[in-house]
Amino acid sequence: MKKSQLATGRALSPTVLALGSLALFCLATIVNAQTPPAGTLQVPAKTLTTPTDVSPQLAKIIGAPLRSNWDIHPKTGEEWKPVADAGAEALMKNVPGMMERLKVKVEKTTIDGVRAFIVTPETIAPENTNRQLIHMHGGCYVLNPREASLPEALFMAGFGHIKVVSVEYRMPPEAYFPAALDDGITVYKALMKTTPAKNMAFFGTSAGGALVLEMGLKAKELGLPMPGAIASGTPMSDVTKVGDTFQTNAMVDNVLVSPDGFCDAGTIVYAAGHDLKDPLLSPVYGDMHGFPPTILTSGTRDLLLSNTVRVHRKLRQAGVEAALQVYEGMAHAHYIRDDTASESKEVFEEIATFFDKHLGK
Amino acid sequence: MKKSQLATGRALSPTVLALGSLALFCLATIVNAQTPPAGTLQVPAKTLTTPTDVSPQLAKIIGAPLRSNWDIHPKTGEEWKPVADAGAEALMKNVPGMMERLKVKVEKTTIDGVRAFIVTPETIAPENTNRQLIHMHGGCYVLNPREASLPEALFMAGFGHIKVVSVEYRMPPEAYFPAALDDGITVYKALMKTTPAKNMAFFGTSAGGALVLEMGLKAKELGLPMPGAIASGTPMSDVTKVGDTFQTNAMVDNVLVSPDGFCDAGTIVYAAGHDLKDPLLSPVYGDMHGFPPTILTSGTRDLLLSNTVRVHRKLRQAGVEAALQVYEGMAHAHYIRDDTASESKEVFEEIATFFDKHLGK
Numbered sequence: 144m145k146k147s148q149l150a151t152g153r154a155l156s157p158t159v160l161a162l163g164s165l166a167l168f169c170l171a172t173i174v175n176a177q178t179p180p181a182g183t184l185q186v187p188a189k190t191l192t193t194p195t196d197v198s199p200q201l202a203k204i205i206g207a208p209l210r211s212n213w214d215i216h217p218k219t220g221e222e223w224k225p226v227a228d229a230g231a232e233a234l235m236k237n238v239p240g241m242m243e244r245l246k247v248k249v250e251k252t253t254i255d256g257v258r259a260f261i262v263t264p265e266t267i268a269p270e271n272t273n274r275q276l277i278h279m280h281g282g283c284y285v286l287n288p289r290e291a292s293l294p295e296a297l298f299m300a301g302f303g304h305i306k307v308v309s310v311e312y313r314m315p316p317e318a319y320f321p322a323a324l325d326d327g328i329t330v331y332k333a334l335m336k337t338t339p340a341k342n343m344a345f346f347g348t349s350a351g352g353a354l355v356l357e358m359g360l361k362a363k364e365l366g367l368p369m370p371g372a373i374a375s376g377t378p379m380s381d382v383t384k385v386g387d388t389f390q391t392n393a394m395v396d397n398v399l400v401s402p403d404g405f406c407d408a409g410t411i412v413y414a415a416g417h418d419l420k421d422p423l424l425s426p427v428y429g430d431m432h433g434f435p436p437t438i439l440t441s442g443t444r445d446l447l448l449s450n451t452v453r454v455h456r457k458l459r460q461a462g463v464e465a466a467l468q469v470y471e472g473m474a475h476a477h478y479i480r481d482d483t484a485s486e487s488k489e490v491f492e493e494i495a496t497f498f499d500k501h502l503g504k
Numbered sequence: 505m506k507k508s509q510l511a512t513g514r515a516l517s518p519t520v521l522a523l524g525s526l527a528l529f530c531l532a533t534i535v536n537a538q539t540p541p542a543g544t545l546q547v548p549a550k551t552l553t554t555p556t557d558v559s560p561q562l563a564k565i566i567g568a569p570l571r572s573n574w575d576i577h578p579k580t581g582e583e584w585k586p587v588a589d590a591g592a593e594a595l596m597k598n599v600p601g602m603m604e605r606l607k608v609k610v611e612k613t614t615i616d617g618v619r620a621f622i623v624t625p626e627t628i629a630p631e632n633t634n635r636q637l638i639h640m641h642g643g644c645y646v647l648n649p650r651e652a653s654l655p656e657a658l659f660m661a662g663f664g665h666i667k668v669v670s671v672e673y674r675m676p677p678e679a680y681f682p683a684a685l686d687d688g689i690t691v692y693k694a695l696m697k698t699t700p701a702k703n704m705a706f707f708g709t710s711a712g713g714a715l716v717l718e719m720g721l722k723a724k725e726l727g728l729p730m731p732g733a734i735a736s737g738t739p740m741s742d743v744t745k746v747g748d749t750f751q752t753n754a755m756v757d758n759v760l761v762s763p764d765g766f767c768d769a770g771t772i773v774y775a776a777g778h779d780l781k782d783p784l785l786s787p788v789y790g791d792m793h794g795f796p797p798t799i800l801t802s803g804t805r806d807l808l809l810s811n812t813v814r815v816h817r818k819l820r821q822a823g824v825e826a827a828l829q830v831y832e833g834m835a836h837a838h839y840i841r842d843d844t845a846s847e848s849k850e851v852f853e854e855i856a857t858f859f860d861k862h863l864g865k
Contacts, residue, residue, distance in 0.1 A: 181567065182553065182554040182563070182566075182567030183551050183552060183553050183554070183567075184551070184552040184567075184569075184570075184755075184756070184758065185549070185550075185551055186549060186550050186551070186552060186755045186756055187549050187755060188546070188547060188548050188549040189546075189547050189751065189754065189755075190544050190545070190546055190547070191544060191545040191547060191748075191751050191752065192543065192544050192751065193543040193544070194746075194747075194748040194810070195746060196746055196747075196748075196814060202543070205543075206542065206543030206544075206545075208545075209545075385555075385556060385557055386555075386557075386832075387552075387555035387557075387804050387805065387832055387833040388804050390550065390552050390553065391552065391752070391753070391756050391804065391805060392752070393550065394545075394547045394548060394550075395545070395547055395752050397545065443748050443749050443752065443809055443810050443813060444748065444752060448804055448830070449555070449804050449832055449833070452804060452830040452831065452832055453557065453832055455829075455830070456831070456832070456850075459829075459854065460850075466827065466828075467827075467828045467829070467830060468816075468820075468828070469809070469813040469816070469828060469830060470813065470817070471747075471748055471810050471813055471814055471817070472748040472810070489817075489821075493820065
């Protein structure tokens with residue numbers, strides 16, 4: 144994926160952009176085809192239709208055009224803030240309806256100085272009375288502030304009938320690496336005062352999927368007890384651009400779109416010069432021996448499918464019980480879009496079943 | 505993927521074919537881009553490099569060009585026979601070396617009239633003394649006759665330290681649907697006379713991955729006891745062309761290449777007019793309630809990734825314990841190519857561990 148080509152059309156109409164980019168790509172590919180380097184594969188342009196074996200709600204999500212502004216690259220925390228605020232405003236509009244349908248209530252709080260939401264379902268399942276979950280939201284370490292962080296926490300609490308503490312961790316420009324991780328650990332330590340670690344699990348998607356793995360690594364480093372389980376959804380487990388689906392699912396995943404898109408740019412700002420290969424930013428490089436049972440979720444169109452399955456393999460190689468769920472046709476984090484999609488319910492019920500199997504009571 | 509375009513270059517050199525196909529694809533895509541139908545996604549041409557996070561052996565397999573003659577479409581069993589014989593001759597050359605490295609011996613036999621190979625490792629693990637596995641080989645129901653069927657059986661016996669009976673089931677032009685399935689069931693019934701069903705597992709890849717699921721469905725239909733476990737690798741679980749990675753991994757998977765390629769053509773010949781949506785040909789449509797624990801294997805470049813994960817979901821929805829393994833960068837059945845690749849060993853050790861957990865002793 145050549146950034147220079149894709150960036151040319153930013154100010155143009157989508158059709159002109161599509162035509163221009165395609166022509167350039169095709170031209171580049173045809174020229175390359177004359178002397179294909181060993182080990183490379185030329186894949187022709189293609190038109191994808193929406194898969195037929197998914198719910199109508201998911202079909203709509205899969206069939207949506209590429210995320211608008213997927214190729215923006217704000218360079219500072221201050222540049223990210225208006226982007227994050229605009230996105231949050233749009234997302235937050237969905238929250239009240241989700242709360243109503245999922246029958247959950249939300250309370251804003253502070254835990255040892257860290258902002259958080261307590262998400263409580265109308266009915267807590269009997270086996271979950273003495274359990275609670277820590278949620279780390281996604282958004283490339285720079286997006287989804289405030290209530291925009293909530294959808295996944297609502298889905299988990301509502302479908303899983305379990306209490307969730309969603310950490311509204313600090314993000315640029317308020318704070319930089321390792322602020323998000325530190326906030327997660329602070330909340331974990333605080334909750335351990337009333338709930339045994341083995342009765343808790345960490346869960347999150349995208350940057351949140353990475354953060355829950357980073358929290359596992361950090362807990363080991365600090366000598367803290369491990370939680371009873373971890374659920375990591377389509378984790379940004381490798382921000383060094385290693386991962387084959389960065390290529391194969393580029394321009395196929397309509398959310399992240401490309402490894403040279405907005406999400407990578409956000410992570411670079413959060414990292415603030417820190418080595419991107421540090422396992423606390425790219426947890427696939429961490430030592431996962433001693434991790435609790437972990438469930439991973441991805442989809443066949445996910446740009447981070449490779450970085451989900453690579454974590455799965457690393458966990459298995461470290462002797463950890465690890466389950467992998469890959470959903471037909473889903474791109475990055477499609478399962479936290481629409482609580483009425485049967486696949487969303489299925490994802491969170493799988494996670495809830497996994498938690499129930501492994502958490503203390 | 506338009507067959508007519510891809511077929512135009514059959515007699516031309518690979519480079520000319522690549523250029524011609526690309527030009528046609530790009531032209532078609534650019535024209536389409538002017539009026540993209542709702543729900544479709546235009547994906548530009550791309551050049552894939554070999555992933556870096558795999559073993560050198562697997563990198564070589566992933567970096568190989570598209571399978572030669574991937575777009576042949578023999579129309580009868582008689583037309584397939586010379587194709588199968590030529591392929592088998594090439595494959596069989598690898599078998600003696602594999603046997604030596606994996607420390608297994610092979611004995612040719614007949615079980616209730618069905619041709620089979622008994623594959624015995626030099627060392628049978630103590631827990632496997634009273635267990636045996638039934639292997640159904642792959643090859644689109646028309647390929648890999650005789651010893652060409654053996655590699656996967658050798659890998660399983662050698663890495664898993666367990667006895668394997670590999671069914672050399674009848675294929676066109678000798679016999680048509682449901683001959684392969686019938687031969688598998690005949691062997692299963694025969695082995696049940698000396699080994700309890702719960703001490704046995706079925707395993708196979710591709711058509712073999714479908715056949716082991718079809719055998720599970722057929723066993724249910726016949727009121728036979730279920731085996732203790734099933735391992736289905738990148739199964740041809742849906743031969744009606746449903747499955748999103750038929751699109752997204754078309755021309756990315758260097759083995760199957762396209763749903764309009766040789767493999768589909770082979771299945772149509774085997775089916776001999778039978779409804780392709782019959783669960784005994786497309787097992788994803790079968791009722792999997794009551795299935796034994798099942799482990800599924802695929803890769804991120806696999807054309808049948810969707811049809812692996814769809815089976816995984818169906819099993820989970822039917823309350824079956826089912827594990828999914830997806831390997832970085834692998835296309836269809838890459839894990840049964842080179843017994844010296846660390847990933848091949850990992851695949852079969854995962855399966856062996858799964859079998860050990862679930863089989864009777």
